Amino acid sequence: MDVQQNARAASPTVESEDLNPYNIAQKQFDAAAVHVAELPDGLRNWLRGTTRLVKVEFPVECDDGTVRTFAGYRALHSRVRGPGKGGIRYHPDVNGDEVRALASWMTWKCAVADIPFGGAKGGIVCDPKKLSSNELRRITRRFVVELGDTIGPYSDIPAPDVNTTAETMAWIYDTYDMMHPGKNNLPVVTGKPVYLGGSLGRNEATARGCLFVTKRAIEEGAVPGLDSLEGATIVIQGYGNAGAISARLFTDAGARVIAVSDSTGGVLAEEGIDPDAALLHKKQTGSVVGMPGTKNITNAELLHVPCDVLIPAAFENQIRADNVDGVSTKVIAEAANGPTTPAADEALFARGIPVLPDILTNSGGVTVSYFEWVQNNENEHWGEDLVNDKLRHKMEAATDAVLDMQQEIRDRRKANVDLRTSAFALAIKRVARVAMNRGIWP
């Protein structure tokens, strides 16, 4: 195991905008930390960094008999409020800075949702589209062995993220269980298949949480010009777990999905897109593009389609300085992590377009992951209605707390800040309070 403090940096720029996600995460932290009176300087320096970053490299025998070396990461940002928690992503662009950023966002997300976890994240540099299921299983198992006790049911608990599924989580559980026989190891990972200790409602939880947060924000008057989801037009970038299920749930809530996209492009239909037909078309052809009754558009065009709610549900850095001016929506609901850059945030705030930030809006996934972990520890299996009801309570409370924090900063500090800064300030306050209450060890 090779512990690295300085991972391979990913610092792409678009017209001089810094798109390194770790730099962006620190910038977001800094913007909020100035509004948190309870945060001592030394603690601020620690919380804006990374507690641990592990990089492993390991060989895997491929189906054709060749041997390839893969690299994987696991970052731990904080365990102040509980064990590290965060997904595992399989993608060619995975790098140390990306997982460090995502790990820190997990800490703030768990604090906003008020669940007793810290923040972690991991990933393997690979292209799952070019690997067989057997190869992915061998890669996953070897990664878990290399991580050793970096992960554990009470220290750091993985979950699904981009290109990983319930099946991947089953392989992680099985491998960890082989390494630690004779114990209840189910809580080592969440997002497992329901018949293997997974929670009902987990698969839909990120999208359902996004719906609950968006609805609550609208009801609380936080979205100028929009008082209901009934008949509202929705545009969704990314048609995987977060995006496709959001399409279904927002449609069920009375809204009209008019454009969706995936990595190959997008489709538009003003009269509305049937979410299930889009999913079927994607399953049959590998893409939403070309769906009958729709017009093909590019991903760049999709972000500029006039709508009431724009849901980025793919990757980081999608709404940036160079394309934000064309965005024409009443609200952005961030189902993805890090889709809006600081420059775009600034421009949207100036135009009065609220951004419901990722650390609030996609926290439904980790919230039901927490419910799964509790059920695993108690050998319980809750009904889906109970899970969804508990999720709704958590999401509404989190939305209200973020809106209250925005008001508090306005009243007490005479500063007008956006909802991302408010959510970060709330989270930093909650983490700092626990850290100082526990006392700095030794």
Ligand code: NAD
């Ligand atoms: P996924 O792999 O299920 O789906 C990702 C989708 O994005 C796919 O449809 C893919 O084709 C599409 N995509 C990839 N590149 C794109 C591009 N350039 N333009 C448009 N679409 C593109 O992943 P997911 O689990 O839905 O995750 C999506 C986002 O949501 C990520 O930012 C992830 O971190 C975040 N998220 C996921 C969860 C979860 O529970 N799955 C929880 C919280 C946050």
